[in-house]
Amino acid sequence: MATTPDASSWAALLLFLLLHGSLSRRTADAADTITASRPLSGNQKLVSQGDKFALGFYRPAGGPLSNWYIAIWYNKVSIQTAVWIANREAPISNPDESQLTISQDGALILLNQSKSVVWSSNNVHNATLPHVNNSSKEAMTTVAVLLNTGNLVLSDASNASHVLWQSFDHLTDTQLPNMKIGWNKATGASTRLVSWRNHYDPSPGLFSVEMDPGDNSQYVFLWNNSIPYFTGGKYDRNTGAFSGIPEMTPMISNSMYTFQYVDNDREAYFMVTIKDDSIFFRLTIDASGQTRSTVWMEDRKEWMLFFLQPKAKCAVYSMCGLFSRCAESALPPCSCLKGFHEQSPSSWISGNYAKGCVRNVDLQCRSNSSAPKKTREDKFYMMNNVRLPDWSRGVPAESVGDCKAACLDNCSCSAYSYNGTCLLWYTDLVNLQDSLDGSGDSIFIRLAASELPDSKIKKWRVVSIIVGGLVALACGVTACICFLRKRAMQAVLPSTADGRLATFKYSDLQLITKGFSEKLGSGSFGSVFKGVLPDKTVVAVKKLEGLRQGEKQFRAEMSTIGTIHHINLVRLLGFCSHGVQRLLVYEHMQNGSLDHHLFAKNAGGLSWSRRYQIAVGVAKGLAYLHEKCRDCIIHCDIKPENILLDASFVPKVADFGLAKLLGRDFSRVLTSMRGTIGYLAPEWISGMAITSKADVFSYGMLLFEIISQRRNVEKGEQAGASMFFPVLTAKKLLEGDLLLFLDPESVDEIDLEELERACKVACWCVQDAESSRPSMGEIVQILEGFVDVGIPPIPRYLHVLAESADHAEISVSE
Structure with missing residues (x-):
C-alpha cells in the first residue's frame, strides 16, 4: 500500500539537501586550500581563485622520472612553467604516496612515502612526523591558501590576516609581480633569486640576484654567493630606472609594468607591479646567470623575451667554467682551450x-726533482686578442723571456702575459674572453710539451738537411721540387687548433688533395675527395655543386655552420670561395658511411648494441640541430649515406646546413633520392611547408634500415606491403611478435626492450600527420629509456610507398 510522505519526512529531506549543498560548496570553495584534514597528494592540485595559478606535484621536463617537487605554476599557460618550488633540494620519488599537509604544530610540511618530513615551512628536515590526529585542535588552527597572485600563504584559520609564513618571503628563481627582492632591517632576513642548477635540476645553482648589501639603491648579480659580476647601477627615483640601464627610462613611461623601490625604517626592497592583471609577467634568473623578463603571448603560445640582463653572455662570471674561452658571437659561446676537454x-x-x-x-714541472730527466719542458700556446682572465698577479720581469721563465719556475703557474708588465696566473683560468673590438691582449697558456708539435723552425731545418743531402746526391732538380712543395703545404692550414674556422685557397686544396685525385664518394651536394694537411691530419674536401649564393652570403653561412660543434655532427674545419667554386673541408671519418656497413654483402660487423648506439647518436645530433642551435637547422637529406662513422663507430651526421645554401629550391636534394623507397616525408609530395618534422620522418625510415640491416625494399624483390619492412614492422608491433622477422642466430644478442623501443620510435616517426610525430629531443628520451611510448597506428603513407615501389620513381617538381 502506497504511503504519502508526512511533514517530518519532507523536513528531513530538506535538511539533508541543505547540508549536502553546504558541504559541496565548502569543498568547491576549498579548491585553493590545504588543511590538516584535507592534504594534497598524487595528481591533486590547488587552483587559486581566479584560476591564474596552480600548486601540485611537478616534474621538470626532461628531468629524471623519479624526481618530483611541490611547485606553483601558471594554471592557464599551455607550457607548464614553474614559478616557485618548495623542496628544490629534496625531491620525492612517489607523489601518489606523498602528502603536502599541515603538521600538529601548524607548519606546512611535505611527507614522502615513508612519512618522513622532507620539507617544512619551519625548515624541519629529515624528521619523522608522529601520527597526526585529525581531531587535534592545534592541527586545525592553520591553513595554507594559494592566492591568485601566486603567493602560498600559511595563516590562522580564524584570522586570515594573521600570516605565519608565505612563499613570497622565500623566492626561488622567479620574481612575480608584488614579490619583493630586498631585506628586512629588523630581522636581517633577505629575499633574493637563486638560479636552477641546470635546465632539469631546480636545486640552487651558482647564480643569484639580491639587493646590494653595501648600497640599498642597487641590486647585484653574484656568482657562488661571493663574486659580483653585474649591477644595473643605482636606482633613480626621478626616471624610475637604474643608472646603468638608460634604455629602461622610455620603457618605464609606457610600460605594462611599474618598477618600485622602497627604503624605510623597516625594510628596503625592489618590486614590480603590473597595470593589467590579465598579463602573465615573470622575471627569472636562468642557469646561465642572466635574468630574463618575459610575457606570455597567448596567440603565439610562447613566452616573449623583452628584457635581458646582462645582455652579453660573456659578462656572466665563469659563464664557461675553468680553462675555457667565451666568444660572444659564437654558438655555442663556450669552447675549451687548446689542450683541454670538457x-x-x-x-x-x-x-x-x-x-x-x-x-x-x-x-711536467721542471722544478719537480722526481720527474724523469728526459721529460720535455712544458710549452706555451699563445692566444691573441683576448680579454685576460681574472685573478692575475704581477711579478717583476724585464722581458717576455723573463716572464716566461718566472712562470716555468712555479709549478702552480698556468699562464702568463707580458705587455711591459708581467702577469702570472697561479690559479685555474676563469673568464677568458674574446675581445670584440680588436684591442685585446695576448696570453700564453701553459701546456705539456706533448700537446704542442715542434716549431716550424725545427721542421725547416730538417727539410733543409734533406734537401742538402739530395743535392749532394745529384738530385737537385727533384729536391728543389719537393722543397717547394713542402714549403707550399706549410702555408695551407690557417690556425684551426683553437677551433676557429679556416679559410683555404683553392690552390692549397688542389695541393693537399693531389689535384682532387682520390674520390671518396659523391652525395646530394657534390663530390668528396681525400686530402692530407701538412700535420698529417686527413680531411675530406667537398666540392659543392648547384650553389646559387654570392660570396658574402656564403661566407656568412659558413661562419654560422662553423660554430656548430657536437659529438654527433661532422665538424667543419674550413672552406674555400674561389670564383664560382665553393668547397668545404671536414674532419675525415675513418669508417666511412653507415650504408657500407649496413648493406654490404659481408654486412654483420655491426652488433645490435652498436647499431642501437648509432641510432641514439644520430637522434642526438639531429636534436641538437633542431633544438639547441640559435636557429632551427633542417637537414632535408637524412639517409645512411649521410651518416658517417669515426674510428670508434661514433655516428656523425654529415651535410647539415647545406640545404639552406641551395636556397628554398630543394630540387637537388630530391633528385638524389629519385628511384628509392626513400626518406621523403609526405609533405614533400603535397607541397606543404617543410619543418623539422620532415627530418623526423627521414630518421624513422633510416631507423627501419638500422634495425633490419637492409634496404627497406631490396632491389630485385617484389615490393608491396607484404615485403615492405616498415609496414611489416608496424603490423608485428600490433601483433606483439617482433621476433618473427629476425635472424634466429642473432636473437640472443638483441636486447628485446631496445628492439621494441626502436620499432615503436620508427613507426611514430613516419606517421602521416606532422603533429603525430615526436620531436628529435623526445626520440632521444624514448630511446634512452627515460620516456615510454605506446603502440602507433600503421601510417597510410607507408602503404602508398610500398604499393608504388616497383611502378614509379618518387619525384617532386620545384
Whole structure:
C-alpha cells in the first residue's frame, strides 16, 4: 500500500539537501586550500581563485622520472612553467604516496612515502612526523591558501590576516609581480633569486640576484654567493630606472609594468607591479646567470623575451667554467682551450658550461726533482686578442723571456702575459674572453710539451738537411721540387687548433688533395675527395655543386655552420670561395658511411648494441640541430649515406646546413633520392611547408634500415606491403611478435626492450600527420629509456610507398 510522505519526512529531506549543498560548496570553495584534514597528494592540485595559478606535484621536463617537487605554476599557460618550488633540494620519488599537509604544530610540511618530513615551512628536515590526529585542535588552527597572485600563504584559520609564513618571503628563481627582492632591517632576513642548477635540476645553482648589501639603491648579480659580476647601477627615483640601464627610462613611461623601490625604517626592497592583471609577467634568473623578463603571448603560445640582463653572455662570471674561452658571437659561446676537454660533455650539450674544462695531459714541472730527466719542458700556446682572465698577479720581469721563465719556475703557474708588465696566473683560468673590438691582449697558456708539435723552425731545418743531402746526391732538380712543395703545404692550414674556422685557397686544396685525385664518394651536394694537411691530419674536401649564393652570403653561412660543434655532427674545419667554386673541408671519418656497413654483402660487423648506439647518436645530433642551435637547422637529406662513422663507430651526421645554401629550391636534394623507397616525408609530395618534422620522418625510415640491416625494399624483390619492412614492422608491433622477422642466430644478442623501443620510435616517426610525430629531443628520451611510448597506428603513407615501389620513381617538381 502506497504511503504519502508526512511533514517530518519532507523536513528531513530538506535538511539533508541543505547540508549536502553546504558541504559541496565548502569543498568547491576549498579548491585553493590545504588543511590538516584535507592534504594534497598524487595528481591533486590547488587552483587559486581566479584560476591564474596552480600548486601540485611537478616534474621538470626532461628531468629524471623519479624526481618530483611541490611547485606553483601558471594554471592557464599551455607550457607548464614553474614559478616557485618548495623542496628544490629534496625531491620525492612517489607523489601518489606523498602528502603536502599541515603538521600538529601548524607548519606546512611535505611527507614522502615513508612519512618522513622532507620539507617544512619551519625548515624541519629529515624528521619523522608522529601520527597526526585529525581531531587535534592545534592541527586545525592553520591553513595554507594559494592566492591568485601566486603567493602560498600559511595563516590562522580564524584570522586570515594573521600570516605565519608565505612563499613570497622565500623566492626561488622567479620574481612575480608584488614579490619583493630586498631585506628586512629588523630581522636581517633577505629575499633574493637563486638560479636552477641546470635546465632539469631546480636545486640552487651558482647564480643569484639580491639587493646590494653595501648600497640599498642597487641590486647585484653574484656568482657562488661571493663574486659580483653585474649591477644595473643605482636606482633613480626621478626616471624610475637604474643608472646603468638608460634604455629602461622610455620603457618605464609606457610600460605594462611599474618598477618600485622602497627604503624605510623597516625594510628596503625592489618590486614590480603590473597595470593589467590579465598579463602573465615573470622575471627569472636562468642557469646561465642572466635574468630574463618575459610575457606570455597567448596567440603565439610562447613566452616573449623583452628584457635581458646582462645582455652579453660573456659578462656572466665563469659563464664557461675553468680553462675555457667565451666568444660572444659564437654558438655555442663556450669552447675549451687548446689542450683541454670538457669535464662534463653531457652538461655542455644541455647548455650548462659551469663545470668547464680539464687538461688532456698533466704538466711536467721542471722544478719537480722526481720527474724523469728526459721529460720535455712544458710549452706555451699563445692566444691573441683576448680579454685576460681574472685573478692575475704581477711579478717583476724585464722581458717576455723573463716572464716566461718566472712562470716555468712555479709549478702552480698556468699562464702568463707580458705587455711591459708581467702577469702570472697561479690559479685555474676563469673568464677568458674574446675581445670584440680588436684591442685585446695576448696570453700564453701553459701546456705539456706533448700537446704542442715542434716549431716550424725545427721542421725547416730538417727539410733543409734533406734537401742538402739530395743535392749532394745529384738530385737537385727533384729536391728543389719537393722543397717547394713542402714549403707550399706549410702555408695551407690557417690556425684551426683553437677551433676557429679556416679559410683555404683553392690552390692549397688542389695541393693537399693531389689535384682532387682520390674520390671518396659523391652525395646530394657534390663530390668528396681525400686530402692530407701538412700535420698529417686527413680531411675530406667537398666540392659543392648547384650553389646559387654570392660570396658574402656564403661566407656568412659558413661562419654560422662553423660554430656548430657536437659529438654527433661532422665538424667543419674550413672552406674555400674561389670564383664560382665553393668547397668545404671536414674532419675525415675513418669508417666511412653507415650504408657500407649496413648493406654490404659481408654486412654483420655491426652488433645490435652498436647499431642501437648509432641510432641514439644520430637522434642526438639531429636534436641538437633542431633544438639547441640559435636557429632551427633542417637537414632535408637524412639517409645512411649521410651518416658517417669515426674510428670508434661514433655516428656523425654529415651535410647539415647545406640545404639552406641551395636556397628554398630543394630540387637537388630530391633528385638524389629519385628511384628509392626513400626518406621523403609526405609533405614533400603535397607541397606543404617543410619543418623539422620532415627530418623526423627521414630518421624513422633510416631507423627501419638500422634495425633490419637492409634496404627497406631490396632491389630485385617484389615490393608491396607484404615485403615492405616498415609496414611489416608496424603490423608485428600490433601483433606483439617482433621476433618473427629476425635472424634466429642473432636473437640472443638483441636486447628485446631496445628492439621494441626502436620499432615503436620508427613507426611514430613516419606517421602521416606532422603533429603525430615526436620531436628529435623526445626520440632521444624514448630511446634512452627515460620516456615510454605506446603502440602507433600503421601510417597510410607507408602503404602508398610500398604499393608504388616497383611502378614509379618518387619525384617532386620545384
